[in-house]
Amino acid sequence: xxxxxxxxxxxxxxxxxxxxxxxxxxxxxxxxxxxxxxxxxxxxxxxxxxxxxxxxxxxxxxxxxxxxxxxxxxxxxxxxxxxxxxxxxxxxxxxxxxxxxxxxxxxxxxxxxxxxxxxxxxxxxxxxxxxxxxxxxxxxxxxxxxxxxxxxxxxxxxxxxxxxxxxxxxxxxxxxxxxxxxxxxxxxxxxxxxxxxxxxxxxxxxxxxxxxxxxxxxxxxxxxxxxxxxxxxxxxxxxxxxxxxxxxxxxxxxxxxxxxxxxxxxxxxxxxxxxxxxxxxxxxxxx
Amino acid sequence: xxxxxxxxxxxxxxxxxxxxxxxxxxxxxxxxxxxxxxxxxxxxxxxxxxxxxxxxxxxxxxxxxxxxxxxxxxxxxxxxxxxxxxxxxxxxxxxxxxxxxxxxxxxxxxxxxxxxxxxxxxxxxxxxxxxxxxxxxxxxxxxxxxxxxxxxxxxxxxxxxxxxxxxxxxxxxx
Numbered sequence: 001x002x003x004x005x006x007x008x009x010x011x012x013x014x015x016x017x018x019x020x021x022x023x024x025x026x027x028x029x030x031x032x033x034x035x036x037x038x039x040x041x042x043x044x045x046x047x048x049x050x051x052x053x054x055x056x057x058x059x060x061x062x063x064x065x066x067x068x069x070x071x072x073x074x075x076x077x078x079x080x081x082x083x084x085x086x087x088x089x090x091x092x093x094x095x096x097x098x099x100x101x102x103x104x105x106x107x108x109x110x111x112x113x114x115x116x117x118x119x120x121x122x123x124x125x126x127x128x129x130x131x132x133x134x135x136x137x138x139x140x141x142x143x144x145x146x147x148x149x150x151x152x153x154x155x156x157x158x159x160x161x162x163x164x165x166x167x168x169x170x171x172x173x174x175x176x177x178x179x180x181x182x183x184x185x186x187x188x189x190x191x192x193x194x195x196x197x198x199x200x201x202x203x204x205x206x207x208x209x210x211x212x213x214x215x216x217x218x219x220x221x222x223x224x225x226x227x228x229x230x231x232x233x234x235x236x237x238x239x240x241x242x243x244x245x246x247x248x249x250x251x252x253x254x255x256x257x258x259x260x261x262x263x264x265x266x267x268x269x270x271x272x273x274x275x276x277x278x279x280x281x282x283x284x285x286x287x
Numbered sequence: 288x289x290x291x292x293x294x295x296x297x298x299x300x301x302x303x304x305x306x307x308x309x310x311x312x313x314x315x316x317x318x319x320x321x322x323x324x325x326x327x328x329x330x331x332x333x334x335x336x337x338x339x340x341x342x343x344x345x346x347x348x349x350x351x352x353x354x355x356x357x358x359x360x361x362x363x364x365x366x367x368x369x370x371x372x373x374x375x376x377x378x379x380x381x382x383x384x385x386x387x388x389x390x391x392x393x394x395x396x397x398x399x400x401x402x403x404x405x406x407x408x409x410x411x412x413x414x415x416x417x418x419x420x421x422x423x424x425x426x427x428x429x430x431x432x433x434x435x436x437x438x439x440x441x442x443x444x445x446x447x448x449x450x451x452x453x454x455x456x457x458x459x460x461x
Contacts, residue, residue, distance in 0.1 A: 015330035019413075219346065220444040227339070227443055230331040234378065236338050237444075 007165045008077065010085025010158035015230040021077050025165065030072045037064055040114055049113060052187060056111045064109025071102035075168060084164055087235065088215070088226045089243040095148075095171060096252055103175030104259075107183055115186050125189075131180045132189045134200040141178040142207045144170060149211050151223055158225045178204070182259065194267030201260045208252055215245030289459075293433035296320070297399040301360065301388035304373035309386055311358070311396075312432070318356045319454050320428040321438075324393075324402060324421050326363035327375040332423045332440045333359075334379075340425070341379040343447040351455055354430070357383045360393060362405030362421045400426060400434060427454060435459055 005011075006025030041056045049055065073079055074097030082090035110118075119128045131137055147153055148167055157163035182201055184191025192200065214222060221227035221237040235243075296312045303309040321340060325333035337359070344352050359376060361367035364387045367375075372385030397404050405421035412418060423440035436459070438446070453459065 013331055017413075220342070220448060224441075224443060228335055228441060231334050231338065236342065238342060 005161060007161040007168075008075065008080035008084040009161040009164040010225060010229070012085065012159055013230070014085075016082070016086050016232045018078070021081065023076055023080070025161070026072070026075045026080065030068065030075070033071070034065075034068055037068070037109075040117075041111070044114065044117060045111075046113055050116075053112045053116070056114075060109050060111050062109070063105050067102045067105025067107075067109055070097050070105065071172065074098040074102065082232065085158060085225065086229045086232050087240050087244075088223060089235075089240050089247060091154075091226075092215075092244040092247040093251075095145075096247070096255065098168060099145075099171040099175045100178070100252065100255060103172060104179045104183070107176060107179050107185065110185075112185060119186065119189075128180070128186070129189050131177055132184070132186075132191050134181050134192060134196065134203075137177050137181050138200065138203060141174055141204065144174040145208060146211065154226075155224050182263075194263050194270065198260050198263050198267070201256050201263070205253060205256045205260075208248055212245045212249035212252075215241050215248065217245075288437050288439065290435055290437065293435045294400055296428055296432045296434070297396045299388070299392055299396045301386040301392060301396075302369060304369045304376065304385040306369045309384070311386070314384075315356045315358065315428070316432060317430050318354055318428075319430055319451070320356045320358060322358045322360065322400075322426045322428065322434075323424075324360050324362050324397060324405060326361050326405075326419045326421065327367050327371055328363065328416060329419070329421075336423075336425060336440065336442075337376065337379040337383065339442070339444045339447060341383070343444050343451060344380065344382075346448065347451065351452065352382075354455055355451065358386060359383060360386045360388075360396065362393065363407070363419050364388065364390065364393070397422075402426070429454055429459055430457070 004022065004024070006023060008023055008026070041061070045056060074094045079090055079094050079097070083094040084091075119125045148171060153167065157167055181192060182197050184197065191197075218241065219238075221241055226240060227237045229237075296315065298310075298312045300308050300310050323333070323336055325336070327333070337357075340357055344355055344357070347355075357380070359372070361372060367385075367387055369385070369387060372387060376383040376385045394404055396402075402422045405419050408418045408420055410417075425438040425442070426434050427436040427438060428434050429436075436450075436454075438450075
């Protein structure tokens with residue numbers, strides 16, 4: 001029997017098995033997150049709210065729970081284990097789950113009063129404000145995307161539980177950084193206008209095309225880890241890599257395009273509302 | 288990895304996947320021959336080697352590909368019947384040659400090539416089968432019928448893609 005592992009990392013040379021495995025480090029991590037969330041919304045919620053704020057709603061809790069669940073799915077067996085040492089396509093699905101979808105949903109699931117409370121310390125406020133501007137998050141998100149997909153990172157960290165843990169946490173944290181300027185949850189941080197947010201997302205739509213193209217069009221496997229891993233269900237290393245490219249491009253693209261569409265609708269609605277408040281002067285003239 | 292002393296092709300007759308006798312030396316004469324001892328229930332090394340070779344040979348020109356023979360000799364003749372060999376190798380490439388034979392002949396072939404003999408592991412696998420410990424490298428016979436190189440597990444597709452054309456072109460002495 002294999003020794004217990006606390007985080008999903010590659011078990012080099014070990015054939016893939018559909019037999020369930022426990023990763024207690026992942027349970028501890030996701031348990032801590034959900035515990036902190038419920039502790040915060042039960043113990044820290046204020047009695048009075050600002051005009052643009054309100055109490056925690058079921059929608060908040062639902063979105064946070066959904067994001068948290070997808071984070072858990074992305075980290076734990078089987079997705080996490082397949083991603084750690086067997087399939088690049090699973091790695092890409094994992095990246096979408098833990099680096100994009102889950103952080104976005106979890107951020108939407110945090111009521112505004114909680115975010116305000118979190119950025120109350122001066123240094124956190126400054127950092128949050130800095131991250132509301134698009135350039136730094138754009139640079140961070142895309143640097144992490146590229147660096148975490150270099151052969152050195154993937155092959156080098158594969159067998160180390162601590163290495164994969166650090167990389168996974170970096171990806172999750174980067175997901176929050178990525179969505180922070182796009183969601184603009186706290187008005188006092190002066191978030192971008194809707195056109196600015198749409199432009200920011202459009203830039204993030206373009207940059208992941210580069211690694212996705214490498215995956216799709218490379219003649220041979222890029223990563224030693226996935227090329228020499230025992231095969232899963234007979235999928236060849238090159239087919240797996242092509243699927244990974246498609247997932248990154250198509251699924252990742254659809255996700256960001258979907259959010260851009262929502263932003264566009266919100267922008268339109270905001271424009272409509274502002275037009276409703278415009279007082280049109282009566283026509284005057286002698287005719 | 289180059290062999291210090293090139294080794295001649297063993298003169299053995301085994302049984303191919305069609306159940307016909309296969310004279311190894313005669314049938315691969317003058318071809319770049321890539322020989323591997325493995326078994327079809329192998330969970331790791333064998334399918335990776337076969338998949339990598341199939342992918343690279345598929346990307347070569349038809350004339351280059353026709354000058355290469357990939358020969359897979361089973362180290363598990365009990366389970367690897369000719370039909371099983373044909374089915375398993377067929378998922379990689381229909382051109383791959385699967386051979387089976389009696390243990391003594393396969394053992395003699397391994398001995399002549401200084402390959403450690405395969406051993407059936409006594410511990411059963413969780414599904415009730417067994418594994419076979421075997422050499423994890425591919426032996427490359429250049430077209431002059433001498434084994435000059437071995438390619439260990441870990442050889443990547445890009446390594447094969449670089450080396451196969453050189454071996455076909457007779458560039459191994461440079």
